[in-house]
Amino acid sequence: MRDRLEALCRDGIAAVSEAKSADALQEVEIHLLGRNGALTALLKGLGKLSAAERPAAGKLANEVKQALQQAVEEGRCSLAQAELAQDLSGVGMDPTLPGSDLPSGGVHPVMAVARELEDLFSSMGYVVWDGPEIETEAHNFDDLNIPTDHPARESHDTIWMQDHGTSGRLCLRTHTSPVQIRALQKFGAPLRVIAPGRVFRQEAQDATHEHTFHQMEGLVVDKGIGVPHMLHAMNSMLEGVFGRQLETRLRPGFFPFVEPGFELDARCPFCKEGCKVCKGSTWIELMPGGLVHPHVLLSAGLDPQVYSGFAFGLGLSRMAMLRYGIHDIRWMMSGDLRFLEQFPA
Ligand SMILES: [Zn+2]
Known part of the structure; x- marks a missing residue:
């Protein structure tokens, strides 16, 4: 058996x-x-x-x-x-082969920093606002207390449009500051707003200069606003970018649309005794800012006797470079995948 x-x-x-x-x-x-x-x-x-x-x-x-x-x-x-x-x-397919990964996009380093700051400032009651990239001469310069003969205009290397708009000459905005005027005209006061966006200058390009780059403007207008409020906002912004508090200092600085104006420097986050990034000084120039010039408040139809405010500007491209250790700004707008693929989603 x-x-x-x-x-x-x-x-x-x-x-x-x-x-x-x-x-x-x-x-x-x-x-x-x-x-x-x-x-x-x-x-x-x-x-x-x-x-x-x-x-x-x-x-x-x-x-x-x-x-x-x-x-x-x-x-x-x-x-x-x-x-x-x-x-x-018959259809040229081998079902026994392993599948291939679908390529997925990532977030551009500038956008990554911008999104984090938008979240941070939204949580503090700020509106995120944008204006047009083709701007009127009035908004880009005059309303910001930069009249035609003002020397500050020359430092802007403006790209002018050939055609004029109905309200005067047009240019590619050289900074995000015109959004201050636009937001104030639209929302009035009190107001807290940040405006991230692209700006354009006719610059000779090198490792730190590019014709197209990104800034973020911040503006707060209310009754009784002073320098301590500005410092708090600027320090919060730095903490948002670098994930920790940096030691900061204020120096006097001149910007036509603020009075008094300041430069905010931060202790170099990369060294203790000086390095290439801080050019050996251990301080990095990070943000211009100041109290809103009465002329700007008047341009937006506000009474400077009642309202005061502060404004600050931030080089978003520069912040992203500092944060990710990118040494040449020209990579930012290069569209080169070898660069972009280093920043996964
Ligand atoms: Zn350093």
Whole structure:
């Protein structure tokens, strides 16, 4: 009995592996395991064994049945795979190859910094606002207390448009400060606003100068606003970018649209004794700012006797460079994937 069962198992598995189609496999299955199949016929012989032999033979018969069932299942699977591969071979596809990753985009380093700051300032009650990149001469200069003959205009290397608008000459905005005027005219006071965006200058390009770069303007106008409020906002911004508080200092600075004006410097986040980034001084010039000039408030239709405010500007491109250790601003707008792929989403 034992020999016959073992032979059935061996021959059965061989027959399964030789079946080349689903129909052939089914025939083999019926022949082996069907109601009138070979295994059933053998099992009928169990009754003729002695009571002592029967348990071992029954156990073996069960094992043979399971082995044959498993062989048939596996045969069915490999036939189905082969059939699928056959179907797909015509369309040039190999279903057994591993899948390939879908490329996914990342966030540009400037946008990453801008988004974080937008979240931070939104949480402090600021509106995020933007203005047009083609700006009127009035908004870009005059309303910000920079009249035609003002020397500050020369430092802006403005790109002028050939056609004039209905309200005077047009230029590509040289800073995000015109959004101060636009936001004040739209919302009035009290107001807290930040304005991130692209600005343009006709600069000779090098590692620190680019014709297109990003700034973020901040403006708060209310009653009783002073320098401490400005310092708090600027320090919050730096903490947002660098993830920790930096030591800062204020120096007097001149910007036509603020009075008094300041330069905010921060301790170099990269060194203790001077490095290339801080040019050996351990301080980095980071943000100009100051109290809003009365002329700017008047341009926006506000009474400087009632309202005061502060404004600050931030080089977003420069912040991103400092944060990520990028040494050449020209990478920022290069569109070069070798650069961009280093900033995954
Ligand atoms: Zn340094």
